[in-house]
Amino acid sequence: MKCKFLHLSDVHLGYQQYNHKERFNDFGRAFLHIVDEAVAEQVDFVILGGDLFQKRAVDPPTLLQAIGGLSRLKEAGIPVVAVEGNHERAHYRDVFSWMDFLADRGYLSLLNPTSFKEGVPVLTPWDGTEGAYLDLVGGSVRIYGLKYYGASTARVVEGLIGALAGTDGGSAEYVILVMHAGLEGVLPHYSATLTHSQIAPLRDYVDYLALGHIHKPFEREGWIFNPGSPETCGMDEAAWSDRGYYLVEVDTEQTPKHTARLVRNPRRPFLRLSLNVDVCDSPDALYAAVEKCVTKEAAHSPKKTSPVVELALEGVLPFHHHELDATRLQAIVQDAFDPLLVRIANRTVPTEYEISGDESKSRAELEREVMKDLVERDARYRPAAADWADLILNVKRMVLEGTSPEGLVEYLESASQRVSESASQRVSESANRRIGESAS
Numbered sequence: 001m002k003c004k005f006l007h008l009s010d011v012h013l014g015y016q017q018y019n020h021k022e023r024f025n026d027f028g029r030a031f032l033h034i035v036d037e038a039v040a041e042q043v044d045f046v047i048l049g050g051d052l053f054q055k056r057a058v059d060p061p062t063l064l065q066a067i068g069g070l071s072r073l074k075e076a077g078i079p080v081v082a083v084e085g086n087h088e089r090a091h092y093r094d095v096f097s098w099m100d101f102l103a104d105r106g107y108l109s110l111l112n113p114t115s116f117k118e119g120v121p122v123l124t125p126w127d128g129t130e131g132a133y134l135d136l137v138g139g140s141v142r143i144y145g146l147k148y149y150g151a152s153t154a155r156v157v158e159g160l161i162g163a164l165a166g167t168d169g170g171s172a173e174y175v176i177l178v179m180h181a182g183l184e185g186v187l188p189h190y191s192a193t194l195t196h197s198q199i200a201p202l203r204d205y206v207d208y209l210a211l212g213h214i215h216k217p218f219e220r221e222g223w224i225f226n227p228g229s230p231e232t233c234g235m236d237e238a239a240w241s242d243r244g245y246y247l248v249e250v251d252t253e254q255t256p257k258h259t260a261r262l263v264r265n266p267r268r269p270f271l272r273l274s275l276n277v278d279v280c281d282s283p284d285a286l287y288a289a290v291e292k293c294v295t296k297e298a299a300h301s302p303k304k305t306s307p308v309v310e311l312a313l314e315g316v317l318p319f320h321h322h323e324l325d326a327t328r329l330q331a332i333v334q335d336a337f338d339p340l341l342v343r344i345a346n347r348t349v350p351t352e353y354e355i356s357g358d359e360s361k362s363r364a365e366l367e368r369e370v371m372k373d374l375v376e377r378d379a380r381y382r383p384a385a386a387d388w389a390d391l392i393l394n395v396k397r398m399v400l401e402g403t404s405p406e407g408l409v410e411y412l413e414s415a416s417q418r419v420s421e422s423a424s425q426r427v428s429e430s431a432n433r434r435i436g437e438s439a440s
């Protein structure tokens, strides 16, 4: 038996990212492009691995996008087999979701076991309204589907393995299982619901495991496939450029029974820039640094579709961030790239402060260290950080001792002058030393 199918997932129709209308259109365009590829490739069926929609409350323009694409497939006689993802799942009260609506209108078959007996799913065929599997290509391809089960996924999969063991596959020569579930070990800081050893026993019953949920593409051992998200749902996804859809050619006479090709679909380009601002000691110095950074980047970035540009400011901002004019930063990036939109990510304010847990130190010693570290974050005070820390702690002590405001001002004036002078002297001494060294 020979056939061909297309596997996509996580389309997220209806996502108006960054509240930009054109981003809403981008998600629709990505979907329609893949639909057209399915028609052009004359595939026998299309598999949707969940999250066709961004949210369960689908608005009319989003429904039009979905039906626009699905009706092209319907007219071409290409069946669509889907499972429900976590983004579009029906609220527990309204059990009829928009995915159910699309199934009811005949645009797709939405697979899931209709009931469980002692934890084991009951596997019934799709009857036009519900069912756990569907036979296609004259009964030679069987497709099972599991919706998103979150924390209970491993238990449901275990039950499914039991059910598959006791199921007669009919005349199927090729079996696909569609699941919306994350696999462990793909994303570093992501606790997935399934480990590899939990799905490994499926191998005996399944030729192609069609996954969705994780937006990063991956495949394992020639039978587990996850195409990723066709559009970019978050900045982090921009790094995974080889996302898209799988075109799979099946020939059950061959070993392996399929060849799956991951095809990258066209999408809005994302450009992420980052700049360390440690040495920009004034807003003007920072604008100049940004200008330099974006000009350099723009010189070797291809002039194509207007990108989404993110400029991240990293490090320690040596002046108060109120002095920073975000509109001006936006304008500098805007001029360089003609982007769709610009995101300025100001990550310069440290969100956490770590204190080394040395218990042998006294409270006073720790306090002085913390103060010195905080002072060192500002490039202007860094050369004499220890002296400034002492000055600050002296002021604290004087306040606690009840020193008068005049007394504090007097101390601050003389002490800060002394510290600045000794600091600048130290800086010039070390500069002289460097000149002396280079001359010798």
Ligand SMILES: [Mn+2]
Residues within 6 Å of the ligand: 010, 050, 051, 085, 087, 213, 214, 215
């Ligand atoms: Mn998703």
